[in-house]
Amino acid sequence: MSLQTTLRGTGVALVTPFDAAGSIDFNALERVIDFVIDGGVQYVVTLGTTGETPTLSKEEKKDIAVFTFEKVNSRVPVVVGAGGNNTAEVIKEMAYLPCDKAAAILSASPYYNKPSQEGLFQHYKAIAANTPAPILLYNVPGRTGRNLEAKTTLRLAHDVANIAGIKEASGDMAQCMQILRDKPENFLVVSGDDALVLPQVACGMEGVISVAANSFPKQFTSMVNACLNGDFANAKKLNDQLIEGYELLFAENNPAGVKAAMQILGLIENEVRLPVVPLSEGLYEKMKDYVGRLS
Known part of the structure; x- marks a missing residue:
């Protein structure tokens, strides 16, 4: 079955809840x-960067x-995150984690070492040659320091087996439209920008891997579903209610914003691992007010 069927709609990059002692709160x-x-997401992503994977040990990740x-128990597909700036270690991590059960592996492009476009191509080519599941590229230059350019994405999509799609979070609409125009027919393109999902689906994207769907799954998935059904008038009404939420979620740090919202909802403790710190008091109060109005 194509990923365009199994991963169409809203995926959620799950947070990792911690208790007051800093341990994982299962x-x-x-x-x-x-x-x-229950809120309607079509699939979940475990070990995405919203899950604070840079601060998790190897054992904790597994x-x-x-x-x-x-716990998902086959209710929805599960995507596993495995990425980084050491290609050999990413390959080892895919073998160590239960990636053979995954619908796909979401692999963030290398950060800090800022490889060339050829370096990015060879990185993903090596991963794809050693994967137990289809690979979703993850382009998020605001965090990695290097944009995975459209020409490189398209080269990977056309030339490398097991590269099945991309989570595109560059925020560059022209780049997104070029990928959507020139990609292979069965190549999945989803948004990585909650605030841009509506126009990006209008351009041809097939959904999103979301942060906001952790805290506002019902409202957010309703908006995405309306987009995918071509009901952009209703989608806009729903999205207008969420715009303030997007701003609050990302005003200081992700996942500090979404964890604050989820603590207000009674789901988790408001705990993050350094170097991330919880929302400032003033922003927390704004989030509390917004969550109360939205729900």
């Missing part, structure tokens, strides 16, 4: 999984992935 993670699935598969 009871809270189960609540979050049930909350987003425990989270195994737990997520168990």
Whole structure:
């Protein structure tokens, strides 16, 4: 079955709940999984960067992935995150994690070392040659420091087996439209920008991997579904209610914003791992007011 069928719509990049001692709160993670699935998401992403993977140990990552598969229990597909700036270690991580059960592997492009476009191509080519599941490229230059250019994405899409799609979070609409115009027919393109989903679906994207769907799954998935059904008038009404939420979620740091919202909703503790810190008091109060008005 094509990823365009299994991963069409709203995916959610799950947060990793922590308790006051800084340990993973698996009871809270189960609540979050049930909350987003009941809220209508089409699939979940475990070990995305919203899950604070840079601060998780190897063992914690595996425990989270195994737990997520168990608690999702085939209700929706599961995508596993495995990316980084050490190509050989990414390949080892894919073998260590339960990626063979995944609908796809979401792999963020290398950060900090800023490889050339040829370096990015060779990185993904090597990963794709060693993957147990289809690879979704993840382009987020605001975090990685290097844009995966449209020409490189399209080269990977056309020339490399097992490269099945992309989460495109450059925010560059011209780049997005070029990919959508020239991609292979069965290549999945989803948004990585909650605030741009409406126009990006209008241009041809097939959904989103979302942060906001952790805290506002019902409202957000309703908006995305309306977009995918071509009902952009209703989608705009729903999106207008969410614009303030997008701004609050990302005003200081992700996932500090979404974790604050989820704590207000009673799902998790408001705990993050350094170097991320919780929302400032003033922004937290604004989030509390917004969550109360939205729900």
